[in-house]
Amino acid sequence: MRLTEHELTVALTGAAKTVLASSRRGRKRGADIDQTWDEMDRFKRFKLLDGIGTQIFPVLTDLPDTDVPVGGRPSFSEEEIKASVERQLDDDIGRLRRAVVVKTRVTLVQAALSHVPPRVEGDLRQDG
Template sequence: MRLTEHELTVALTGTAKTFLGSGRKFRKGGADIDQVWDETDRFQRFKLLDSIGTQIFPVLTDLPDVDVPVGGRPSFPEEQIREVVERHVGDVGRLRRAVTVKARVALVQTALSNLPPRAEGDLRLND
């Protein structure tokens, strides 16, 4: 799937914030995730973004191109995302593979939900 640099950045950052906010510390404390994100030092943010990016970028770029109307977001069925994720999971044991696939599918779905709506002039197939 073709995405702009801005779309990838927003999707990655949104996924990282969602992941960070799902931690026990934030769920029970009720802290504002944007404030926590801003207070996180740059190296910690880099490590989190790098870890998530290496898992979702290969999958996002391997998803098929779809024509997305202005104001819309690309969407894919879970089965299609799972197939692409399974192609990118290395040679691991059966149990580890199942857990890895499930976790990466969830990360990719989170990234897709964080994509900003397409703006006029963004990448489209009919250009």
């Protein structure tokens, strides 16, 4: 799947905020997730973004290219995402761990895709 740098950045940040909101810290505080995000220091945000990015970027780039109309967002079935996740995994992990990793990464990729902004005119244009 071809995504712009802006789309990838927004998708990754959205997925990170989703993970943060579901963490013990996010649930316990009950605070606005954007405020919690802003209160985090840059290194903590980097560590969270890096950890999630290493899991979802290979999957996002492995998804099939689709034509996304202006104003639309890319969408994929759970089976397409799951197949892409499974292609990225090594064979040296056990069945149970593999099942957990696949389910978690599919959920992360779905969260990232839900945060991709609508496509605007000129995104991914091919110049000559």
